[in-house]
Amino acid sequence: MPGPKPLPLELSDHERRVLRGWMRKQTASQALVLRSRIVLACAEGRPNAQVADDLGVSRETVRKWRSRFAADRLEGLVDRPRSGAPRKITDEQVEALVARTLGQAPPTGDSHWSTRSMAEAVGMSQSAVSRIWRAFGLKPHIVETWKLSTDPQFVTKVRDVVGIYLSPPQNALVLAVDEKSQIQALDRTQPVLPMAPATPAKMTHDYVRHGTTSLFAALDIASGSVIAQHYRRHRHQEFLRFLKTIDAAVPKDLDLHLVLDNYATHKTEPVKKWLLRHPRFHLHFTPTSASWLNLVERWFAELTCRKLRRSAHHSVVELERDIRGWINEWNKNPKPLVWTKTADDILGTLAAYCTRINDSGH
Structure with a gap:
């Protein structure tokens, strides 16, 4: 039995220019380039089987992106953002950790905070403390020497x-x-x-x-x-x-x-x-x-x-x-x-x- 007749695709001049631009763009992902080629081939009136053979992909792949484009047009070809895991550390916790790093000494009597001592103090993992310190450029383990001149003729000299x-x-x-x-x-x-x-x-x-x-x-x-x-x-x-x-x-x-x-x-x-x-x-x-x-x-x-x-x-x-x-x-x-x-x-x-x-x- 022949499969269902594929959805016809008609492209506007703008859509055709965008699809061809994606194919030429060096920074575009290979997945986006392939989807653009599938849609352009389908718009020429070719059946799914022929497009699949010409591009070396499965018929199901051609059917998927033909349908996605027909429903959502260009936006349908772009990967949708993934939701990911919910955020566990709040802005308030980050602010408190940074303030503690800058303004308080470790309760253990150490001269400076380590990721381990800070993690124990605030109830976070060491990796989380490390990421926050890197984001704010904090390096408690490093100290640099300095001395401001008290020479009364400093500016003149x-x-x-x-x-x-x-x-x-x-x-x-x-x-x-x-x-x-x-x-x-x-x-x-x-x-x-x-x-x-x-x-x-x-x-x-x-x-x-x-x-x-x-x-x-x-x-x-x-x-x-x-x-x-x-x-x-x-x-x-x-x-x-x-x-x-x-x-x-x-x-x-x-x-x-x-x-x-x-x-x-x-x-x-x-x-x-x-x-x-x-x-x-x-x-x-x-x-x-x-x-x-x-x-x-x-x-x-x-x-x-x-x-x-x-x-x-x-x-x-x-x-x-x-x-x-x-x-x-x-x-x-x-x-x-x-x-x-x-x-x-x-x-x-x-x-x-x-x-x-x-x-x-x-």
Whole structure:
């Protein structure tokens, strides 16, 4: 017996354009593309059996989407939203959890909340607590250090240092200068095991100390090259010797603008007298507790990350030789560390942060 006569389909110009658009759209699902092809084929007057054979699907599939389109038109081809499981956590519970995370310490006496302790306190699962914390960007296990400068000349010094970075004077060299003191010559108690496929390099957690050195460095902010010198101590005598090293290394026709921190050795009477006799040196001091303004600190981070953290040395002499070699390689292809924020940007960010923490009640 022949099956029932299929429902005739007539498409408007708009429906035909939409269906063809779905077929060409790269982000459309394969299911929607197939349904569009079925409806377009049916609209040509082909029987269900022929459409099924042409498209490689069952007759029941063709019959289903022909009927769905006839009843609901284009909307009938789009997957209907699923109801899903009913929501178990209310907005009020989420708000209470967030407020507790921000404003209360754990009753157990711990220094911070964990997903387990919070789940026990509010009667939720650990996974639910974790999802809510991620949604609100809360990370109780992480703490970052900070300190707001109390320097009475903070604004003036920020504008001075940032101004020298962003608009260096003509016929002058701007150097970010500082000391990395107490660099330890550490030797591991057992040999370092090299990396192997699927196995990282390994080194012992304990070490033997073989003494320390201090590295004085001056970073040229324009080229990224570094003038550096090792000293076993970091008194004003060593700082003065380093100033003389800079003086000898830089052509005499260039002025020198040095960005420094407020370490006492930079301001002793012998240093001041030497500077008076060498007027091409101009000192720009960062505010107290604002070492982040000194670009050489970023270079010290490169040195630590790329060289010192995973090194092993049997003596201070070996450590100093290794660091000098790394600096020589750096200076063969120096990379400038570019300052981008203006003084107004920095001061505006600090003002907004201070306002926010004051308004929070903490």
